[in-house]
Amino acid sequence: MNKNAIKTIISCIITICLLIISLKYLTDLFERKQSNTKYEPFFSQEEEFDVLFMGTSHVINAIFPMELWKDYGIVSYNFGGHANPLPTTYWVMKNALDYTTPKLMVIDCYHLSYNQKLPSPLSYLHISLDSFPLSSTKLCAVSDLFTDDREKNDEKDINKEKGESSLTLLWDYSIYHSRWDELTESDFELSPTVEKGAESRDSIGIPNEVLSISSDVKLTDETTGVKYLCKMIEDCQQHNIEVLLIYLPFPASEVPQMEANRVYDIAEEYDVHYINFLDMDIIDYNTDCYDSNSHLNPSGARKITDYLGQYITRNYDIPDRRMEVAYQDWHDAYKKYNAFKQNNIRNTEALDIYLMLLADKNYDSTIEIYNPAILQNVYYVQLLNNIRPGEECYTVLFKEDADCDIRITVTDNNTNETIDEVSFSIQTQADMDPNSIVVTEVNR
Amino acid sequence: MLFNSLHFLIFFPFVVIIYFIIPNRLKYLWLLAASYFFYMCWNPKYAVLLLFSTVITYASGLLLERAGEKSRKWIVALSFILNIFILFYFKYTNFMLGSLKHIFSLFYVELNVPTYDIVLPVGISFYTFQALSYTMDVYRKEIYAEKNFFRYALFVSFFPQLVAGPIERSKNLLRQLAEPKHFDFALARDGFLLMLWGFFLKIVLADRIALFVDTVYGDYETYGGWFLIIATMLFGIQIYCDFYGYSVIAMGTAQILGIHLMENFNAPYLSVSVSDFWRNWHISLTSWFRDYLYIPLGGSRKGRFRKYLNKMIVFLVSGLWHGAAYKFLIWGGLNGLYQIVGELLQPARERLVALLHLHKKNFSHKILQTVCTFIFVDFSWIFFRAATLRDALRIIRQMFTVKNPWILFDGASLYDCGLNIKYFNLLFICIGTLLFADCCKQKGIQIRREIAKQDYWFRWLFIVFAVCCILTFGIWGPEYTESNFLYFQF
Numbered sequence A: 001m002n003k004n005a006i007k008t009i010i011s012c013i014i015t016i017c018l019l020i021i022s023l024k025y026l027t028d029l030f031e032r033k034q035s036n037t038k039y040e041p042f043f044s045q046e047e048e049f050d051v052l053f054m055g056t057s058h059v060i061n062a063i064f065p066m067e068l069w070k071d072y073g074i075v076s077y078n079f080g081g082h083a084n085p086l087p088t089t090y091w092v093m094k095n096a097l098d099y100t101t102p103k104l105m106v107i108d109c110y111h112l113s114y115n116q117k118l119p120s121p122l123s124y125l126h127i128s129l130d131s132f133p134l135s136s137t138k139l140c141a142v143s144d145l146f147t148d149d150r151e152k153n154d155e156k157d158i159n160k161e162k163g164e165s166s167l168t169l170l171w172d173y174s175i176y177h178s179r180w181d182e183l184t185e186s187d188f189e190l191s192p193t194v195e196k197g198a199e200s201r202d203s204i205g206i207p208n209e210v211l212s213i214s215s216d217v218k219l220t221d222e223t224t225g226v227k228y229l230c231k232m233i234e235d236c237q238q239h240n241i242e243v244l245l246i247y248l249p250f251p252a253s254e255v256p257q258m259e260a261n262r263v264y265d266i267a268e269e270y271d272v273h274y275i276n277f278l279d280m281d282i283i284d285y286n287t288d289c290y291d292s293n294s295h296l297n298p299s300g301a302r303k304i305t306d307y308l309g310q311y312i313t314r315n316y317d318i319p320d321r322r323m324e325v326a327y328q329d330w331h332d333a334y335k336k337y338n339a340f341k342q343n344n345i346r347n348t349e350a351l352d353i354y355l356m357l358l359a360d361k362n363y364d365s366t367i368e369i370y371n372p373a374i375l376q377n378v379y380y381v382q383l384l385n386n387i388r389p390g391e392e393c394y395t396v397l398f399k400e401d402a403d404c405d406i407r408i409t410v411t412d413n414n415t416n417e418t419i420d421e422v423s424f425s426i427q428t429q430a431d432m433d434p435n436s437i438v439v440t441e442v443n444r
Numbered sequence B: 001m002l003f004n005s006l007h008f009l010i011f012f013p014f015v016v017i018i019y020f021i022i023p024n025r026l027k028y029l030w031l032l033a034a035s036y037f038f039y040m041c042w043n044p045k046y047a048v049l050l051l052f053s054t055v056i057t058y059a060s061g062l063l064l065e066r067a068g069e070k071s072r073k074w075i076v077a078l079s080f081i082l083n084i085f086i087l088f089y090f091k092y093t094n095f096m097l098g099s100l101k102h103i104f105s106l107f108y109v110e111l112n113v114p115t116y117d118i119v120l121p122v123g124i125s126f127y128t129f130q131a132l133s134y135t136m137d138v139y140r141k142e143i144y145a146e147k148n149f150f151r152y153a154l155f156v157s158f159f160p161q162l163v164a165g166p167i168e169r170s171k172n173l174l175r176q177l178a179e180p181k182h183f184d185f186a187l188a189r190d191g192f193l194l195m196l197w198g199f200f201l202k203i204v205l206a207d208r209i210a211l212f213v214d215t216v217y218g219d220y221e222t223y224g225g226w227f228l229i230i231a232t233m234l235f236g237i238q239i240y241c242d243f244y245g246y247s248v249i250a251m252g253t254a255q256i257l258g259i260h261l262m263e264n265f266n267a268p269y270l271s272v273s274v275s276d277f278w279r280n281w282h283i284s285l286t287s288w289f290r291d292y293l294y295i296p297l298g299g300s301r302k303g304r305f306r307k308y309l310n311k312m313i314v315f316l317v318s319g320l321w322h323g324a325a326y327k328f329l330i331w332g333g334l335n336g337l338y339q340i341v342g343e344l345l346q347p348a349r350e351r352l353v354a355l356l357h358l359h360k361k362n363f364s365h366k367i368l369q370t371v372c373t374f375i376f377v378d379f380s381w382i383f384f385r386a387a388t389l390r391d392a393l394r395i396i397r398q399m400f401t402v403k404n405p406w407i408l409f410d411g412a413s414l415y416d417c418g419l420n421i422k423y424f425n426l427l428f429i430c431i432g433t434l435l436f437a438d439c440c441k442q443k444g445i446q447i448r449r450e451i452a453k454q455d456y457w458f459r460w461l462f463i464v465f466a467v468c469c470i471l472t473f474g475i476w477g478p479e480y481t482e483s484n485f486l487y488f489q490f
Helices: A003-030 A034-044 A057-062 A065-072 A086-097 A123-129 A136-152 A156-170 A173-182 A224-238 A254-270 A298-315 A329-346 A351-357 A372-376 A378-387 B006-021 B024-040 B044-066 B069-106 B124-139 B149-157 B170-178 B185-218 B226-256 B274-280 B283-294 B303-322 B326-344 B346-355 B363-385 B389-401 B421-442 B447-453 B456-473
Strands: A051-054 A076-078 A104-108 A242-247 A273-276 A363-369 A394-396 A406-412 A418-427 A438-443
Touching: A003 A173, A003 B456, A034 A123, A051 A086, A057 A298, A065 A076, A065 A298, A065 A329, A086 A104, A086 A123, A086 A136, A086 A224, A104 A224, A104 A298, A123 A136, A123 A156, A136 A156, A156 A173, A173 B456, A224 A242, A224 A254, A242 A254, A242 A298, A254 A273, A273 A298, A298 A351, A329 A351, A329 A406, A329 A418, A351 A378, A351 A418, A363 A372, A363 A378, A372 A378, B006 B024, B024 B044, B024 B149, B024 B170, B044 B069, B044 B124, B044 B149, B069 B124, B124 B149, B124 B170, B124 B283, B149 B170, B185 B226, B185 B421, B185 B447, B185 B456, B226 B363, B226 B389, B226 B421, B274 B283, B274 B326, B274 B363, B283 B303, B303 B326, B326 B346, B326 B363, B326 B389, B363 B389, B447 B456
Parallel strands: A051 A076, A051 A104, A104 A242, A242 A273, A363 A394
Antiparallel strands: A363 A406, A406 A418, A418 A438
8 A cells, every 4th residue: 555545545634533523512512412411410329329210200309319328228220201101111221220230229110101202392301311322222223213113104204204303312413403593591501400300300290089989890802911011020130230110290191191100000919118108198189299190299299209219228238338438429420419409499589388388397397377267268378287297387476567468487497507588478358269378478 | 316315325235345356257247236226115017117228229329320321310310209209208297298288278279188197207308318328429420329239228228327417428427337347446536535525515514505405495475575585596506515415425425436527617706707607507418408499400600590499499409308397498598698688788897997907817806707697597497496486576576675685784684594603604604614615615625635644644534524523414314204316316
């Protein structure tokens, strides 16, 4: 080979390398950041995680890993994905196992009756998978997730679209490159989640009607969901990872209840534990949901998280890592998480959401009520009683010259620092709907 | 298979690598197989038509060489009739039947004409014309008939220019297909830069302009006046970038394989008259019509009237070649008319220039001529772009009856038609780049050559920068349905 040919080859290689580096930078820059935000703390931790939580948005909103750390020293991560059917959850788990080997895998079994593999809309899949670097596992995930649906669908155009969509999972620049006109500061400076994959939704929703069916009525079909749940359990058992199946609470209609009933059989078949929260009375649907569907708000999530913390500590050999040097940065992470919670309280102006957020055993609150009208409202009474169930956490004081109707002081019971002092003025009329209390003024 | 598709990005490097690995004697066979695969990706059945056209023109070439003078005419006529019949059947059957029905209805005769569901084979107008040019060249004894059937089949089906041109001449392409090819880095780099330029024109410019034009033309009753004027101006640029982009990618693709295709565009919007425009626009088609229709009709040799008549015939046929619809006929006719009127008014224009003491060689005069030419050509594009002739007439009415010049200044209205202000700014930069490139081309400066002359670090960074810009600002990927190159329908 002559000198010129060698020069040419080197020149081509350098150009290709420069191009790859530039495209890598652009890919990272243009990526929608939800996935990075969710997974950054997972990828940046070198130490193993002891517990991983898998499932749908029910998991995202119901289990707070930082609370498990604070109360039980459990090192965990929330891998719940919006609308993920179990096949998607399976592949999220497989990808996660490339980076850590937990002692316990907690799997929510919602969507067991589903036959589809992909979440809808497909952008949810991007949130679940974008951050995982390209690997053989990711290639298998994309290949598997898009296979069955493609075979079942006769529409050529839809198949083509799905084929292209699978490319976007392997190289997401192919879908995000058009974001050049919407880049903001957050695209250049990533702000990772402080909740270790979980998401607090500070709202209160009126849930759907709660139905109840007999525990004998079960899902009998061998759905894709069942198949992939079994695969998840088998894979975990092969890797000596214990499995805990759960069915998180929500006002379930008939089919989800049939799903939850079927999981008893699967748990028995594989000899794993199962907690069916639908059969338990932990959640108050009047105060603990943020929408009608119904996902849990922080009040509900803290109840579920606490129950799970106790259950895991009791039934599995999960170490308390709070005193371990290797996990000291979790204390710093908790401080950030606590500051995030406190900020949420400070930034809340709606009285009902404020009361919901006070349902946190880490905070003490002193509530002085100057206007007894609030106690005639069932909704607010439920929220007041939810702060410390079984205890009366408020004082009724009658002051004619009071400059507000309710005054609240919140303190952190670990540091005794005052987090927030706030007073609310309300407007209520006897002839109006009892729920129509309107906050007219908030003073801090 | 489209050039701007993932399939092509896999297909082409594979073809190139194998092409330069295998021995020279097999290269054309490999390209032939690749070309048929390329075509069959769209519809395998229609490759039979391509083969049929190839066989007819190949056989006619051989026969023309052996036949006597009398039978030569019959052979060339037969070749033309068979090929034109296929083209006519697939492209014009419904149009002719519809026209017949319309003509009879003028005389109150109800004609029950069925409409056939005929799928137009991609690129049929291009490869039919290319094959027929070969027959004519052999008939005129300008070339010898090709004896190797497979090499001839490759001439008709060569994938870079199979579905949208340029319509190559046998004199140029057949000879090159017979020559041995070795990998030439400088040539391949030049071809790659051409492809980048083509992709820039297609996916950054044409496809983005289409967002605005489609919105406005799709609802011209709502978007009247200046919306339509801006959309029509932009459509002139869109169709140029779309077709020029395809041609440039075709040239670049062929060049990497060591084959030079003819230039199809030469800065047409810098032309100073409509005749000049047609010398620089879709050169391969214009020159085809000149050589195989205009000159055989007598060209300008039989007096002024025949010259104008011949010109009109050529442009009407050219219109119909672009599509089987009255709107294309009007578009072609209008372009013919511009040139005839232009020539007729030439003395008067000369007198006016002298009277006003204008200097024809001045830059300002050339700008005036260029702008006027653009306005005339762009006006004719309305017929090309509108869905039907009736729509075109309504669009013209809407354009001139709705008064809304404030949309140019209110900072909002224009940005609500598929392109926001950032996209518009990007478009201005890109159109400026295109204008700069065309000016350089007209002055004989080849930008690719200038880039190649620069130091290695500049060349590396330029290629990286160009690829990143095209990928970032181009319209591609799953959110985007790969819009077909406009010229595929012809």
